[in-house]
Amino acid sequence: MIILRIILVGFGSVGQNFAKIIHQNFGNIFVDFGFYPKLVAVVDRGGAVINPKGLDVERILGIKRAKQTVSLDSEYGMVGAKALEIIENIDSEIVVEATPTNVIDAEPGLSHIEAALKKGKHVITCNKGPLAVALPALIELAEHNGVFLKFSGTVGGGTPILNFAKKCLKGNSIKAVRGVLNGTTNYILTRMETGVSFERALKEAQMKGYAEEDPSYDICGIDTACKLVILANYVLGLEVTLKNVQINGISKVTYKQIKEANKRGRAVRLIGSIFNNRLKVSPEEIIRSHPLCTYDVLNAVTFETDECGEQTITGRGAGGLETSIAILRDLIDIRDSLSREFNFNGRIKK
Amino acid sequence: MIILRIILVGFGSVGQNFAKIIHQNFGNIFVDFGFYPKLVAVVDRGGAVINPKGLDVERILGIKRAKQTVSLDSEYGMVGAKALEIIENIDSEIVVEATPTNVIDAEPGLSHIEAALKKGKHVITCNKGPLAVALPALIELAEHNGVFLKFSGTVGGGTPILNFAKKCLKGNSIKAVRGVLNGTTNYILTRMETGVSFERALKEAQMKGYAEEDPSYDICGIDTACKLVILANYVLGLEVTLKNVQINGISKVTYKQIKEANKRGRAVRLIGSIFNNRLKVSPEEIIRSHPLCTYDVLNAVTFETDECGEQTITGRGAGGLETSIAILRDLIDIRDSLSREFNFNGRIKK
Numbered sequence: 001m002i003i004l005r006i007i008l009v010g011f012g013s014v015g016q017n018f019a020k021i022i023h024q025n026f027g028n029i030f031v032d033f034g035f036y037p038k039l040v041a042v043v044d045r046g047g048a049v050i051n052p053k054g055l056d057v058e059r060i061l062g063i064k065r066a067k068q069t070v071s072l073d074s075e076y077g078m079v080g081a082k083a084l085e086i087i088e089n090i091d092s093e094i095v096v097e098a099t100p101t102n103v104i105d106a107e108p109g110l111s112h113i114e115a116a117l118k119k120g121k122h123v124i125t126c127n128k129g130p131l132a133v134a135l136p137a138l139i140e141l142a143e144h145n146g147v148f149l150k151f152s153g154t155v156g157g158g159t160p161i162l163n164f165a166k167k168c169l170k171g172n173s174i175k176a177v178r179g180v181l182n183g184t185t186n187y188i189l190t191r192m193e194t195g196v197s198f199e200r201a202l203k204e205a206q207m208k209g210y211a212e213e214d215p216s217y218d219i220c221g222i223d224t225a226c227k228l229v230i231l232a233n234y235v236l237g238l239e240v241t242l243k244n245v246q247i248n249g250i251s252k253v254t255y256k257q258i259k260e261a262n263k264r265g266r267a268v269r270l271i272g273s274i275f276n277n278r279l280k281v282s283p284e285e286i287i288r289s290h291p292l293c294t295y296d297v298l299n300a301v302t303f304e305t306d307e308c309g310e311q312t313i314t315g316r317g318a319g320g321l322e323t324s325i326a327i328l329r330d331l332i333d334i335r336d337s338l339s340r341e342f343n344f345n346g347r348i349k350k
Numbered sequence: 351m352i353i354l355r356i357i358l359v360g361f362g363s364v365g366q367n368f369a370k371i372i373h374q375n376f377g378n379i380f381v382d383f384g385f386y387p388k389l390v391a392v393v394d395r396g397g398a399v400i401n402p403k404g405l406d407v408e409r410i411l412g413i414k415r416a417k418q419t420v421s422l423d424s425e426y427g428m429v430g431a432k433a434l435e436i437i438e439n440i441d442s443e444i445v446v447e448a449t450p451t452n453v454i455d456a457e458p459g460l461s462h463i464e465a466a467l468k469k470g471k472h473v474i475t476c477n478k479g480p481l482a483v484a485l486p487a488l489i490e491l492a493e494h495n496g497v498f499l500k501f502s503g504t505v506g507g508g509t510p511i512l513n514f515a516k517k518c519l520k521g522n523s524i525k526a527v528r529g530v531l532n533g534t535t536n537y538i539l540t541r542m543e544t545g546v547s548f549e550r551a552l553k554e555a556q557m558k559g560y561a562e563e564d565p566s567y568d569i570c571g572i573d574t575a576c577k578l579v580i581l582a583n584y585v586l587g588l589e590v591t592l593k594n595v596q597i598n599g600i601s602k603v604t605y606k607q608i609k610e611a612n613k614r615g616r617a618v619r620l621i622g623s624i625f626n627n628r629l630k631v632s633p634e635e636i637i638r639s640h641p642l643c644t645y646d647v648l649n650a651v652t653f654e655t656d657e658c659g660e661q662t663i664t665g666r667g668a669g670g671l672e673t674s675i676a677i678l679r680d681l682i683d684i685r686d687s688l689s690r691e692f693n694f695n696g697r698i699k700k
Contacts, residue, residue: 033520158658160518167517168510170383171678289645291664298641307371307675308508311665314641316658325657328521 003036004335005052007090007121009083009112010098011044011064013320014126014153018096018327023057025328035335041090047071048081050090083108087115094334096327097125103222103242106133117141117149124330126153126323132226136239148337150330151234155181155227158322159315160329161301165235172305174236177274181227183297183317184211184218185250185270189283190295192258193267198251210297220249221270221281228272228279231301238277245279253283261285267293353386354685355402357440357471359433359462360448361394361414363670364476364503368446368677373407375678385685391440397421398431400440433458437465444684446677447475453572453592456483467491467499474680476503476673482576486589498687500680501584505531505577508672509665510679511651515585522655524586527624531577533647533667534561534568535600535620539633540645542608543617548601560647570599571620571631578622578629581651588627595629603633611635617643 006022008015022029022037030036041050042060046069049060060070063077071079087095095116099109110130116123118141125131130138131151142149155161165174180186184205191201202219205211217223225245232238250270258268266285269292273280286293291312294300299317302310316322356372358365372379372387380386391400392410396419399410410420413427421429437445445466449459460480466473468491475481480488481501492499505511515524530536534555541551552569555561567573575595582588600620608618616635619642623630636643641662644650649667652660666672 158522158655159661160514163518164510164514164663168513168679170682171675172508291641291644291648291650294641295639300641305508308672309666311509311663313514313661313663315661322658325521329518332520 002034003038004094004331005038005040005092006094006096006331007041007043007086007092008039008096008098009043009087010100010127011042011070012098012100014323014327015042015044015096015098016061016064017320017324018098019057019061021324021328029332033332033335034339037331040092041086042070043081043083043086044069044071047077047079048083048086049073049076050078050081050086051076052091083112084115087112087119087121092121094331095121095123097123097127097130098327099127101127101129101226103129103132103217103226106130110134113138113149114141117145117147120145120147122148122150122334124150124327124334126151126327128154128223128226128230131233132229132242134241135230135233136241139233148334150334151230152330153323153326155230156299156301156313157316157318158325159299159313159317160326161299161313162231162234163329164313165231165303169303169305169311172307174303174305175275176304177231177235177301178292178304179224179227179231179272179301180269180292180294180299181224181272181301181317182218182221182270183299184215185221185224186294186299187297188219189250189253189258189268189270192253192255193262195255197255198253219251221247224270224272224281225279228274228281231272232274232279235303236274238274240279245281247280248282250283265289269293352384353388354444354681355388355390355442356444356446356681357391357393357436357442357466358389358446358448359393359437360450360477361392361420362448362450364673364677365392365394365446365448366411366414367670367674368448369407369411371674371678379682383682383685384689387681390442391436392420393431393433393436394419394421397427397429398433398436399423399426400428400431400436401426402441433462434465437462437469437471442471444681445471445473447473447477447480448677449477451477451479451576453479453482453567453576456480460484463488463499464491467495467497470495470497472498472500472684474500474677474684476501476677478504478573478576478580481583482579482592484591485580485583486591489583498684500684501580502680503673503676505580506649506651506663507666507668508675509649509663509667510676511649511663512581512584513679514663515581515653519653519655519661522657524653524655525625526654527581527585527651528642528654529577529581529622529651530619530642530644530649531574531622531651531667532568532571532620533649534565535571535574536644536649537647538569539600539603539608539618539620542603542605543612545605547605548603569601571597574620574622574631575629578624578631581622582624582629585653586624588624590629595631598632600633615639619643
């Protein structure tokens with residue numbers, strides 16, 4: 001399969017970056033990985049733009065900027081078109097689901113993903129909501145329909161935390177997972193170490209674009225809990241959802257507590273942990289020399305293995321460009337798995 | 351291919367641990383990864399023990415302990431048998447090369463690896479010598495013979511640094527690599543921060559079993575340079591050998607220098623770096639809050655990517671058990687690549 005046709009649902013920062021990346025690297029992707037990605041439909045809140053022969057990415061990015069919705073494209077736009085109809089009726093191998101996260105009922109992402117899987121399309125998503133609420137059922141559905149469900153951008157953004165655990169720790173038994181999984185809260189806790197108040201640190205985080213206008217999702221630990229659920233399912237094979245996580249956020253962490261910890265060579269961090277099949281999100285004291293003790297917005301996850309001790313991966317945890325790179329990686333993985341060609345020593349044989 | 355027959359050359363700590371692991375996990379490996387590893391020959395300095403039907407691992411470990419060489423096994427032992435003959439004449443799919451590292455002429459490991467590749471056998475090695483001296487040529491040879499050459503245990507021991515870069519950073523351009531790649535020197539530098547002298551720190555490292563009796567290989571930066579060469583070839587596709595590395599060890603690092611760095615919130619670490627195709631090993635000052643600033647024997651490597659910033663992986667860098675797990679991972683990878691069965695969503699389909 002040389003061409004992979006893609007329906008992109010959700011055209012915010014991640015969606016637009018993803019479109020840009022596959023457009024700009026069209027030739028390279030073929031040379032390095034042996035396939036052409038072709039965007040056949042893009043859906044946003046206003047409707048869709050569709051061209052089975054392949055969309056002109058620069059043109060639709062221009063229309064999005066100018067008119068807020070791609071559906072106003074004069075030639076291929078469809079005002080009011082719904083994602084579910086497009087997923088159902090437009091031929092494609094892949095659906096990329098990039099609508100905003102909603103942890104209450106996971107919609108509209110959940111319905112999009114279910115529809116695509118049932119239609120026999122591979123799904124790549126960066127939307128944590130459907131996974132936090134229904135990951136075990138979605139994996140079943142993907143299995144049943146013989147397609148891939150990929151979501152490496154949901155944990156760690158561009159830092160490949162899930163793939164690291166899955167692809168690089170084969171042959172190890174993972175006993176425990178502990179992670180700093182939310183950049184916003186880590187930024188706030190890092191700033192509080194220098195004497196800045198919680199309120200001011202939060203305001204700074206908002207000004208720098210790290211925190212949302214309503215930051216409760218981060219502050220209360222929900223974002224960390226979603227990522228923990230995804231790790232538990234994907235890496236440890238636990239069949240759990242958000243309901244199974246005990247969650248405490250950082251709103252009760254005081255400057256005094258942080259200062260006391262600092263005196264003992266420790267720092268307070270919001271840690272998501274999985275141990276003995278129990279999932280927990282809570283502020284914890286971490287020894288400063290431990291790799292898990294990251295600063296500012298850096299994420300880190302430590303996998304504790306029986307045979308090789310602790311292994312930690314650290315990197316930026318979010319960002320539209322970074323997350324869109326994770327989607328591209330998932331796309332390459334799907335293509336690799338579908339391909340039956342041998343690939344010796346990392347060199348591509350075509 | 352359900353059974354993979356293995357010739358194991360070199361039966362020191364890594365070799366013995368590897369034999370133990372595949373013996374103890376025989377059933378699990380089949381259940382989780384769909385194949386049985388079968389040890390058909392083990393070679394050590396004294397000779398070999400051979401049984402095409404599969405060796406009794408507990409028995410040969412006992413003989414090794416009691417008599418220092420497996421060749422004294424009364425039934426299957428061959429005193430004085432040479433590895434090259436065994437590689438040539440005993441049927442197997444895999445050769446595991448685990449003899450000690452020699453960076454002068456890379457022997458005997460280099461000849462073993464070349465013979466196995468020419469014979470059409472996949473090779474897994476944890477021996478840095480042949481790779482540091484001749485990796486570009488060995489990769490060519492493996493390609494030419496249509497077999498795999500795997501060496502994930504040579505960098506980071508059980509910490510999957512090479513696999514991380516290769517498998518998890520697809521779709522990224524790696525601009526630079528910087529790493530703390532040698533546990534012994536990192537232990538010494540960490541201890542010197544507390545006021546301990548170089549000599550005493552080295553003695554401690556030897557007493558704890560981190561450093562060899564002749565520690566020059568670590569101290570002078572050769573070990574770090576070997577690992578850097580492997581990273582450069584495997585991850586960045588550079589065709590370089592040890593000759594291409596500019597090497598400075600830690601013997602000239604003074605307590606004063608470390609103390610001055612500490613005052614500025616920095617630590618001195620022995621860093622191997624690849625930037626603009628230039629390979630360099632040298633003590634450098636690292637900001638303490640940077641993930642690359644590890645303590646004691648912990649290794650860490652930072653990959654700087656265009657799209658996703660810096661990504662760091664941290665873990666123990668050595669140890670017989672850890673390195674033998676890396677060999678097992680390579681074995682699983684080879685089996686996965688040879689297998690043409692689909693593997694959806696990480697679940698095994700048999």
